[in-house]
Amino acid sequence: MTDDTHLEVRDVDLNFGGLKALDDCSFTARKGLVTCLAGPNGAGKTTIFNVITGFLKPGSGTICFRGEAIDALSPKERVARGIARTFQDLRLFTEMSVSDNVVIYVPDDSGSGPLAALVRPFAAARSLRAKREKAVAVLERVGLGHKVDAPVTSLSYGQQKLLCIARVLATGAEMLLLDEPTSGLSQSALHEMVAAVERLKADGHTLLIVEHNTRVVTRIADEIVFLHRGHAIRQGAPEVILSDPELERIYFGGVVEPAA
Amino acid sequence: MSFFLSYLILSAIFAILALSTNLLVGLVGIFSVSQAAIFGVGAYIVAGLTMHSVMPFLPALVVAMAVCAVLNVLLALPSLRVAGDYFVVTSFGSQLVATALFINLVFLTGGASGLSGIPAPEILCWKAVLPWQIAILSIAALAFVSLMFWLMMRSPFGKLINAVRLDENAVRAAGKGVRSTKLVVAAISGTFAAIAGGLYGVHLSYIDPVSFDIHVSILILAMMVFGGARTLAGSILGPLVLLALPQLLNLIQLPSTSIGPVRQLIYGLLLVLFMLFRPQGLLGKKI
Numbered sequence: 113m114t115d116d117t118h119l120e121v122r123d124v125d126l127n128f129g130g131l132k133a134l135d136d137c138s139f140t141a142r143k144g145l146v147t148c149l150a151g152p153n154g155a156g157k158t159t160i161f162n163v164i165t166g167f168l169k170p171g172s173g174t175i176c177f178r179g180e181a182i183d184a185l186s187p188k189e190r191v192a193r194g195i196a197r198t199f200q201d202l203r204l205f206t207e208m209s210v211s212d213n214v215v216i217y218v219p220d221d222s223g224s225g226p227l228a229a230l231v232r233p234f235a236a237a238r239s240l241r242a243k244r245e246k247a248v249a250v251l252e253r254v255g256l257g258h259k260v261d262a263p264v265t266s267l268s269y270g271q272q273k274l275l276c277i278a279r280v281l282a283t284g285a286e287m288l289l290l291d292e293p294t295s296g297l298s299q300s301a302l303h304e305m306v307a308a309v310e311r312l313k314a315d316g317h318t319l320l321i322v323e324h325n326t327r328v329v330t331r332i333a334d335e336i337v338f339l340h341r342g343h344a345i346r347q348g349a350p351e352v353i354l355s356d357p358e359l360e361r362i363y364f365g366g367v368v369e370p371a372a
Numbered sequence: 373m374s375f376f377l378s379y380l381i382l383s384a385i386f387a388i389l390a391l392s393t394n395l396l397v398g399l400v401g402i403f404s405v406s407q408a409a410i411f412g413v414g415a416y417i418v419a420g421l422t423m424h425s426v427m428p429f430l431p432a433l434v435v436a437m438a439v440c441a442v443l444n445v446l447l448a449l450p451s452l453r454v455a456g457d458y459f460v461v462t463s464f465g466s467q468l469v470a471t472a473l474f475i476n477l478v479f480l481t482g483g484a485s486g487l488s489g490i491p492a493p494e495i496l497c498w499k500a501v502l503p504w505q506i507a508i509l510s511i512a513a514l515a516f517v518s519l520m521f522w523l524m525m526r527s528p529f530g531k532l533i534n535a536v537r538l539d540e541n542a543v544r545a546a547g548k549g550v551r552s553t554k555l556v557v558a559a560i561s562g563t564f565a566a567i568a569g570g571l572y573g574v575h576l577s578y579i580d581p582v583s584f585d586i587h588v589s590i591l592i593l594a595m596m597v598f599g600g601a602r603t604l605a606g607s608i609l610g611p612l613v614l615l616a617l618p619q620l621l622n623l624i625q626l627p628s629t630s631i632g633p634v635r636q637l638i639y640g641l642l643l644v645l646f647m648l649f650r651p652q653g654l655l656g657k658k659i
Contacts, residue, residue, distance in 0.1 A: 167541070167544070187545065187547075188544060188547050188548060188549055191545070191547025196545065196547070197545055198545075199541070199542070203541060203542040203545070204539075205534070205538040205539060205542065206538065207534070207538055208531075208534065208535070208538070212531055215528070216531060216532060216535045216542075216543065216546050216548065217545075217546040217547075219547065220548075223527075223528070224527075224528040224529065224532075225529060226524070226529045226556045228527070228529075229523055229524045229527030229528070230524060233523045233527070236523070236527035236528060236529070237526075237527070239528050240526075240527060240528045240531075243528055279546070283547055
């Protein structure tokens with residue numbers, strides 16, 4: 113662990129019944145850098161996201177954020193500490209407007225609670241206005257400023273994915289975990305997404321990204337962690353990891369049975 | 373005239389109940405069928421405390437609101453572990469237990485024969501004895517509850533309530549509490565039901581367990597669905613229409629023994645038709 117380690121995953125084990133989803137998994141993410149999680153399907157990439165953000169409790173092992181163990185914290189407390197995540201299946205509030213989707217992710221102030229809503233309605237209205245302003249600012253930063261009042265269902269898939277970025281950005285978290293931000297995107301949407309991710313990095317965020325597209329990985333990653341069967345088998349610079357023939361074999365052929 | 377006032381009072385009381393149910397079922401998504409039980413607890417507490425002159429109407433109502441808030445939170449606790457359809461079964465059980473208690477805790481509830489002679493409510497120096505006075509009281513209460521509902525829905529907390537129904541995990545990822553939101557909503561919903569209960573007792577000056585059984589829970593749900601879930605106006609319109617229905621039936625000359633079953637038949641038919649052709653209700657947002 114070096115001084116600029118922002119997040120450390122240490123010896124994490126997790127079993128789903130008889131299946132070892134994470135097996136002695138250890139890696140680090142350095143402050144202000146982009147760390148990409150790579151590996152074949154079922155390697156445990158999303159599972160480790162769920163463990164880091166507190167959605168799943170590991171059987172053993174530790175997650176350290178800024179040098180402190182956060183294992184006992186709830187997902188809510190981890191967001192407050194500065195770790196926010198997106199979901200592979202987006203999980204947008206589909207009946208809400210674009211801005212309301214972001215408003216939910218803006219941290220609370222004294223006017224946000226139920227008591228304020230009932231007995232201090234003006235404070236509640238101010239709180240909502242402030243949250244909305246923050247939401248609009250964040251939406252403009254990801255290029256959705258023109259869609260603020262649109263229903264979520266009117267967005268293209270690429271715009272919906274940018275909205276997910278806007279939501280995590282609104283939390284004010286320093287470390288952002290993005291689960292497959294470019295999957296399923298058209299070429300132009302992919303460019304927009306890569307640009308958005310580069311802006312996040314330029315703004316000083318530490319990023320941990322699950323990504324399959326090697327061209328995207330080459331462009332944005334500072335480090336790659338290669339997961340296989342729940343174990344982080346390698347961590348290093350993209351040019352080293354991507355040119356490793358053994359990893360290539362695992363990625364493309366490791367789990368494929370020979371045809372009968 | 374007094375018949376019309378009685379219709380107005382009952383509509384206001386059931387509108388308060390529909391708003392209570394709307395919060396819990398329509399907005400935060402806890403599908404409870406035990407709202408009549410909370411309604412009943414509120415009614416028995418206010419009746420008991422005022423009949424034995426322990427305290428006047430208003431403090432008794434505050435006690436009932438506090439107890440019903442806590443009780444509704446306890447009844448909602450299983451919804452944190454079991455979702456959707458499974459919780460309906462749990463809450464059905466809660467409702468049956470409540471009815472059994474209303475019938476059997478005779479020293480508190482008067483048993484199956486109920487409590488009669490509930491005194492007229494006295495608020496400061498104003499005593500609401502006449503039907504029109506009770507009507508004013510009920511409508512004022514409905515106005516208060518509606519204001520609370522409206523304020524809540526346009527606040528940041530109101531947005532969070534909707535978000536919890538739509539996607540709990542996305543709310544957790546936002547760093548917001550799903551459990552705390554659900555339980556706070558259950559508490560507020562409980563206080564609304566208690567207000568309705570207190571008014572119901574003083575309006576009829578008589579309460580019995582039948583007024584708070586599972587049929588009443590279903591009736592409240594039907595009113596909410598009919599008027600339109602998740603809206604303020606829908607919860608007020610639903611009771612106005614559904615409570616007018618029995619009176620309209622009186623216009624057709626039906627034998628008195630078949631009025632009850634025919635009414636249930638029409639309620640059931642309406643529910644089915646609405647589910648099929650207009651699931652969002654008359655004024656509701658599309659589900």
